[in-house]
Amino acid sequence: ETGVTQSPTHLIKTRGQQVTLRCSSQSGHNTVSWYQQALGQGPQFIFQYYREEENGRGNFPPRFSGLQFPNYSSELNVNALELDDSALYLCASSIPPGDEQFFGPGTRLTVL
Amino acid sequence: GESVGLHLPTLSVQEGDNSIINCAYSNSASDYFIWYKQESGKGPQFIIDIRSNMDKRQGQRVTVLLNKTVKHLSLQIAATQPGDSAVYFCAEKYGNNRLAFGKGNQVVVIP
Numbered sequence: 001e002t003g004v005t006q007s008p009t010h011l012i013k014t015r016g017q018q019v020t021l022r023c024s025s026q027s028g029h030n031t032v033s034w035y036q037q038a039l040g041q042g043p044q045f046i047f048q049y050y051r052e053e054e055n056g057r058g059n060f061p062p063r064f065s066g067l068q069f070p071n072y073s074s075e076l077n078v079n080a081l082e083l084d085d086s087a088l089y090l091c092a093s094s095i096p097p098g099d100e101q102f103f104g105p106g107t108r109l110t111v112l
Numbered sequence: 113g114e115s116v117g118l119h120l121p122t123l124s125v126q127e128g129d130n131s132i133i134n135c136a137y138s139n140s141a142s143d144y145f146i147w148y149k150q151e152s153g154k155g156p157q158f159i160i161d162i163r164s165n166m167d168k169r170q171g172q173r174v175t176v177l178l179n180k181t182v183k184h185l186s187l188q189i190a191a192t193q194p195g196d197s198a199v200y201f202c203a204e205k206y207g208n209n210r211l212a213f214g215k216g217n218q219v220v221v222i223p
Contacts (some may be wrong), residue, residue, distance in 0.1 A: 004155075005152070014120050031209065033209070033210060033211075034215045035211075035213075039216065040120060040216075041203050041216070042203075042213030042214055042215055042216050043156065043201075043212060043213050044213070045212070046212060048208060048209070050208075056207055056210055058207040058210070090155050092155075092211075094209060096209060099144050099161065099186070099205060099209065100146075100158060100161065101148075101209070101211065102156075102158070103148075103155035103156045103157070104155050105153075105154055105155045106154075106155050
């Protein structure tokens with residue numbers, strides 16, 4: 001069974017650019033949640049996708065958007081990057097009605 | 113890798129001793145709580161969970177205690193080992209299976 005994978009592992013962008021991060025969920029998991037983890041902080045919920053539809057959103061602006069594909073993999077897109085977007089971006093997969101979420105290793109985004 | 117534990121409360125514990133990490137949660141309606149361990153450069157790793165209809169749950173070397181009256185969780189690690197050095201987060205589930213994480217506690221095991 002393959003765990004949650006994310007790509008790329010590290011990324012450097014400049015302010016104003018756009019970025020796409022990718023996540024492959026654990027086998028059989030149809031729900032993907034994205035979290036932002038600033039340095040020294042706990043992860044903050046961005047949004048969740050269930051069967052290709054957004055299924056809840058945290059307190060993040062519309063320039064944070066996402067997609068889920070038929071194979072349940074997911075993308076997180078961030079437009080008009082700001083310096084404060086520098087963080088570790090985590091995705092977690094799960095399969096309702098189960099509660100446990102399995103996290104990937106994250107993508108470290110640095111905005112200069 | 114870059115540390116996730118900068119500026120976090122730090123617990124230094126001697127190898128072999130027991131560790132206790134505490135966490136306060138905010139939502140009295142939360143019905144599911146989880147402790148995660150995060151090592152530098154990695155994503156959070158599930159340790160143990162507990163539902164709101166329980167006040168104690170034990171795993172291998174770990175015990176979680178839940179006090180709903182004061183909205184408090186604790187994680188006890190028995191016979192702490194060097195591999196236990198990490199940042200530990202409590203999380204509560206709310207809404208559609210989304211998690212709200214606490215700020216984290218850094219555990220440093222002294223050999």
